[in-house]
Amino acid sequence: MNKHRHSIAFWAGVAIFLVAVLSMTQIVRNEYPFFAGYVILQFIALAVAWSILGGYAGYVNFGTNAFFGVGVYTAVGLFKATGAPLVVQIAAAAVIGMLLGFAVGLLTLRMRGIFFSIATIALAIIIETFVMNWRFVGGAAGIQLQRPPVMAPFDSYVKMLFFVQALLAVTAVAIARYIQNSRIGRGLQALRDDELAAECTGVPTLKLKLVACMISGALISAAGAPAAMYLQYADPSSAFNLSYSVSALAMALIGGTAHWIGPVLGAILLGSTQQLLAVTISSEVNVLVLGIMLVLFVVGAPKGIIGLLRPRYRLRAGGKP
Amino acid sequence: MKRRTFLGGAMAVAVVGQGSRALAQQPPIKIGMSMPQTGGLAGGGKASLLGIEIWRDDINAKGGLLGRKVELVVYDDKSSASETPAIYAKLVDVDKVDLLFAPYATVPTAPIMPFVKQRGLLLMGNFSFQVNSKVGHDMWFNNAPWGPADSWAASFLDLAQKAGGKNMALLTADQEFAQNLALTARDVAKQRNIPVVFDQSYPPNTVEFASIIRALKAAKPDIVYVASYPPDSAGILRAVNEIGIGDDVKIFGGGMVGLQFAAVMSNLGSLLNGVVNYNTWLPEPSMYFDGTKEFFEKYTKRAIEAKVDPLGYYLAPFGYAMGQMIEAAVGATKSLDQKGIAKYLRENEHKTIVGPIAFSADGERKETATLQAQFRGVKDKDIEQFRSSGKQVILFPDKLKTGNLIVPFEAARK
Numbered sequence: 001m002n003k004h005r006h007s008i009a010f011w012a013g014v015a016i017f018l019v020a021v022l023s024m025t026q027i028v029r030n031e032y033p034f035f036a037g038y039v040i041l042q043f044i045a046l047a048v049a050w051s052i053l054g055g056y057a058g059y060v061n062f063g064t065n066a067f068f069g070v071g072v073y074t075a076v077g078l079f080k081a082t083g084a085p086l087v088v089q090i091a092a093a094a095v096i097g098m099l100l101g102f103a104v105g106l107l108t109l110r111m112r113g114i115f116f117s118i119a120t121i122a123l124a125i126i127i128e129t130f131v132m133n134w135r136f137v138g139g140a141a142g143i144q145l146q147r148p149p150v151m152a153p154f155d156s157y158v159k160m161l162f163f164v165q166a167l168l169a170v171t172a173v174a175i176a177r178y179i180q181n182s183r184i185g186r187g188l189q190a191l192r193d194d195e196l197a198a199e200c201t202g203v204p205t206l207k208l209k210l211v212a213c214m215i216s217g218a219l220i221s222a223a224g225a226p227a228a229m230y231l232q233y234a235d236p237s238s239a240f241n242l243s244y245s246v247s248a249l250a251m252a253l254i255g256g257t258a259h260w261i262g263p264v265l266g267a268i269l270l271g272s273t274q275q276l277l278a279v280t281i282s283s284e285v286n287v288l289v290l291g292i293m294l295v296l297f298v299v300g301a302p303k304g305i306i307g308l309l310r311p312r313y314r315l316r317a318g319g320k321p
Numbered sequence: 322m323k324r325r326t327f328l329g330g331a332m333a334v335a336v337v338g339q340g341s342r343a344l345a346q347q348p349p350i351k352i353g354m355s356m357p358q359t360g361g362l363a364g365g366g367k368a369s370l371l372g373i374e375i376w377r378d379d380i381n382a383k384g385g386l387l388g389r390k391v392e393l394v395v396y397d398d399k400s401s402a403s404e405t406p407a408i409y410a411k412l413v414d415v416d417k418v419d420l421l422f423a424p425y426a427t428v429p430t431a432p433i434m435p436f437v438k439q440r441g442l443l444l445m446g447n448f449s450f451q452v453n454s455k456v457g458h459d460m461w462f463n464n465a466p467w468g469p470a471d472s473w474a475a476s477f478l479d480l481a482q483k484a485g486g487k488n489m490a491l492l493t494a495d496q497e498f499a500q501n502l503a504l505t506a507r508d509v510a511k512q513r514n515i516p517v518v519f520d521q522s523y524p525p526n527t528v529e530f531a532s533i534i535r536a537l538k539a540a541k542p543d544i545v546y547v548a549s550y551p552p553d554s555a556g557i558l559r560a561v562n563e564i565g566i567g568d569d570v571k572i573f574g575g576g577m578v579g580l581q582f583a584a585v586m587s588n589l590g591s592l593l594n595g596v597v598n599y600n601t602w603l604p605e606p607s608m609y610f611d612g613t614k615e616f617f618e619k620y621t622k623r624a625i626e627a628k629v630d631p632l633g634y635y636l637a638p639f640g641y642a643m644g645q646m647i648e649a650a651v652g653a654t655k656s657l658d659q660k661g662i663a664k665y666l667r668e669n670e671h672k673t674i675v676g677p678i679a680f681s682a683d684g685e686r687k688e689t690a691t692l693q694a695q696f697r698g699v700k701d702k703d704i705e706q707f708r709s710s711g712k713q714v715i716l717f718p719d720k721l722k723t724g725n726l727i728v729p730f731e732a733a734r735k
Contacts, residue, residue: 032414035407129524132495140522141500142402144431144455158410231402233431235497237525238402278404279396279411287359 003181010177014170021166025159034162038230040271041165042223046244047251047263048172049219053212054249055257056185058192059109063120064248066127067097067217069240071224076137076234079145086164090225097221098214105213109206112195128240142235145228161226168226172219176260179215188212220248247274250290254297256304265305349392350385350657352377352647353418354447355408357425360400364582365636366425368629369447370395372640373422375619380644386651394418398429409433413440419657422643423447425636427497434458443659445643446684448636450501453684460663461684464643466601466675468689473599474506474546476693476717477575478513480597481544484571484728490519490542492533492549492557499548502576506546518542527553530560538567545570545730551579558592570730574598575693581635583704590701595733597716597726600692602634602675605710607721613674616641632707642673676721693717695726695733 025034046064053059074096075089084092108119132140147157154160179185187208190198199205228234247270255266270290277289301308354373357366377391385391394416398404405424412418421442423430427449437444438458446452446463451470453461467473481489489510493503503522510517519540521533534557537545545566549557554577566573574596579585581600586593602608604617620633630637647662649671654661670679679687694713699706706712714724727733 030414032407032410035410039403039407129495132524133522139500140495141497141504142428142431144434144452146455147435158406227403231406231432232435233402235402235428235431237496238428241401241403243401275407278399278408 014174018166018170021163025154025163031156031158034156034158036275038158038162038165039275040268041162041169042227043247043251043271044169044264044267045165045172045223046220046248047255047267048169048176048260049216049223050248051252051257051260051263052176052179052219053209053216055252055263056180056188056192057209057212059209059212060113060117060249061120061213061216062117062245062249063104063123064220064245065240065242066120066124067100067220068224068227068244069124069131069236070096070100070127071221072227072234072239073131073137074221075225075228076143076145079228080137080143083148085148086160086226086229089228090164090168090222093225094218094222098218100221101214101217102210104217105210109209109213124240124242124245128236131236131240138234140236142233142238145232145234147229147232157229161230164226165223168219168223172223173260173264175215175219176263179212180260184208184211247271250294252304254294254304256306258303259306262304262306269305347389349390350387350420351392351394351416351418352420352422353394353409353412353416354422355396355398355405355412355424355429357400357429358397362400362426362429364630365448366400367627368624368633369425369636369640371620371623371627371629371633372616372637373644375616375623375637376641376644376648380648386648387655387657398424400426400429402428402432405429406432406436409436413442420647420659420662421445423449427452427501434461437461441659443663445647447643448639450498451685458684459667459682460659462646462663462666462680463685464639464646464678466639466686466690466692468686468691469681471505471509472689473502473576473691474509476689476691477546477572477597477599478506478509478515478544480693480716480726481572482513482515484726486515486543486571488516488518488542489544489546490537490540491517491521492519492537492545492547493522494527494549494553495522495524496550498578499550499576502548503546506548506575515544523553525550525553528556530556531564534560534564534566538564541567541569543569543571545573546575547573548576549578551582551585554579555585555589558589558596562592566730568729568731571728572597572726573730580696583630583632583707586632586699586707587702587704590703591699593696593699594735595696595727595730597693597695600635600694600713601690602638603692603694603710603713603715604634604708605694605713605715605721605723607715607723608676610674610676611672613638616674631704638675642675642678645673646671646678688718690718690721692721695724697724697727697733 050064054061071093074093078084078089078092104123108116111119137143150157150160187203190203191205195205251266251270252263254270256262356370357363377393380391396408421444423444423446425447430449430452434452434456438456443460448465491503493499519537519542577598580598620637624631624633650662650665654665667680670677681687692715694715697714699712715721716726
């Protein structure tokens, strides 16, 4: 009963959020909030998707940039080859991201801890090198893209992208929420706490990790796909920038990884701060401010914002404190 | 005596006060831009910004533009393409700046080209390479001396062919700018029937070039065209120094990024001798125009405080020139109407501290003014030597030439 009520509240919240986003695109004329908002929404999707593997299963993935870049270049490749519309670009990116997640999972998920993290960094470097030598999508020189005309009811492409990214963020959150409350989520939590014990008690650990890796990969690649049209430009060093990995990880950690709301809060806090600092302090100092924020959270709130807000929560979904 | 000093001081304050009140009556003219102040392009970005700031201070000291003070609104884009769309949207929609300058380099500039085209805004380019070729924005003007896309490789191959070069080796970093250069070099070589006997790209962050240089040497090229980035430029020259490059090589260099910066140059020292490389401004007698000397006097003083490149030849004077062009266009059209300014910029030749600038239809220079210069008599560990003429002799363009190429490369290295 209680669970059912939570569900209704969640979906009502989602509906209100999407209606608010849509009406914002119709009412607000100044375009800057959409540019900045797009980036924040993108980070919400990335942080939530990252935490499915990194938070629930405790497998720290440094390859967010690899999946993100694959999303960007799937969109670029498709758009250049066939002029595919945005929806197709995103769907294709999700599929490729999922396949990549499967392949990467098979190869690397037998490794634990730091070894898994190192393997994911290597993945990003391998794919980036491949794209650099792929002349069709511009290679190392990058590629400029011309956006197709915008679709109704939007009057500018950025507003449309803002709405699309809101949809992607909501999808990521809904999936993360579903996983957290399902058998998969409980299995992942069990293997995070003690993989051997989980295996002994009948949790199919490799299968669960693979599923988590595929879903996480699909969501990250899908969130990356609209970036091609947002920037109207793609180059490997920007698309595979390590800052996507670091930001997604930092946002999830600052927010707290035990609950889906953690990465959302972390992404909103860190993403908005980044956007704000970029146009206020705007110098080396903004990197310093972010660094200090991270250190403070790691030292002062190892469980993230949700650890601070709801100490009782740890007992319910977080497993071991 | 004391009273007189006091009166004098009070009068000075009153006069200055009146002056600044006249300036303050109208809101300032805001020029907006992002600039890489952190990340890989920060070194260049900061030097470029200092050049623009010196122009701002000069113009404000002269009473501003149209009698209004000039104010710069600058944000850090972290050398990344993903930051600039939001920053330029903020500059235009929230800060309501009057004019836009582009950030230093191609990558951060590329995403804002479609934006300024859609909005019909003037954008003064800052050292990006062929960023407008596909977009076709008619209100884009690049301050860089590049000129037509193929002129870079063409000028180097001109020198090489005059020196008797018949075949070419190409060594290229797998990065945006270097790959663009290599592309045009291959085209020009094809047009001139120069066979490419060696064509190798290497991944960024390569540190060991010995095997690549050995393979290059084995191909026995006459012309070696290198398009590299700062860390690899140093690695390549060190490998050449250790292994040698063979007596066949007439000319070596062309597109090595990094050999324009004081820190890299003083670090490499005598290893630079003989290399023929591109540059934008050099302290050679032919490069001084109205105001150039004064600019560098100011720059040298302020560079210490701003902790930027102490020489500042590569970017800073072009940042200043960007301001000078706006100054001339706004002065002539007597308005901030961007279409009018663009028309003026397109139709006239502009006097700047880096020489006269005229634009072709795509917003790039009508004629290339990219220098090809040969390093001569460079000693180790001495930054100050690069302030005197003769250390980098200009071979191209002919108008600015200050010496002839020494061949072969091995002879020029001594």
